Amino acid sequence: MVKQEFRPAQRAIDLADAVRATPDLSREALAELLVRHGERPVDVAGEAFGEGDAAALRGAVQRLLDEVLTDPHPDPAPDISADARTDRAAHALNRLLADCGARPRLSRHDGQPWHLHVDRGDDAGWADWFLASSALALAQVLTEYGRATWGTCASPRCGTLFLGTGPGSPRRYCSPACASRERVAAHRRRMR
Template structure:
């Protein structure tokens, strides 16, 4: 359970939230959670159980509103609520950052207790990553796909390219559907 780059932390948060969208649930078993963690750079051993799965899903649902802040009727209230979510996760799960070289790994930063569960580690790590990202880019750089048939979230660090869709595919599909609707 280590932290590498800030980009990794944001990608981890985005990918975690996107494990439950309109697509089928992706975190369906401890094995799928283990695969998710390994695919996101966690070194072996990655031992997870049903309790870890349930707790990680709960953290995922606590993170989701952070990406929905700009969708609120009152964007200012939405961003304050999203900041409250991140501050709450940091207060509940994060500890004073410390360097570690456990298990022969190179020196890296930890922000969760040494004996933290996977859910506690994900809560502290993703909250720190999103808080750092928002501090640099604002809540407007986080979003939920505008395609009607998609609810994936994204992080967009580009300064002058507002983004409404999670992928070019969703943007194209939406434009084609609008074009067809206008011409029918």
């Protein structure tokens, strides 16, 4: 059995992208995404993750989208600096952490190494857990890179969310395929 890498920031992006694409994403689809990101199938089955939990989680994901992940000033917005975008993200993440009653504690469960939890405790609901853990993960990304490395693909034909934590300059596209497609389209426009 291959042990899954614990990547809560990518989990936040993947769930946000799925809920943005399908606001009424089914409980089963949410559970599948959670399992893909390391949750045990037994923890998202039946009453452990019911319809009410799924609705609350969709609401929490939407809040993360509205307050942190979706920039109200999409690129290129010459009057909004990268520093202003980073400040906006940092303030939004601080609000989420405060609203979740975030108190850091170390936790180790389900074969995972010790890691930080910032939810209200082991009995926290799925929505509270998601907002707290996502805010912590994105805050760690912001502090490590000195900026909000997430965004929406700049391709007008795409719009997928991405988490850009690789080397080099800040990303504008979700994938090399989108970047290439847009470069080719721009080249063809210039040649006409």
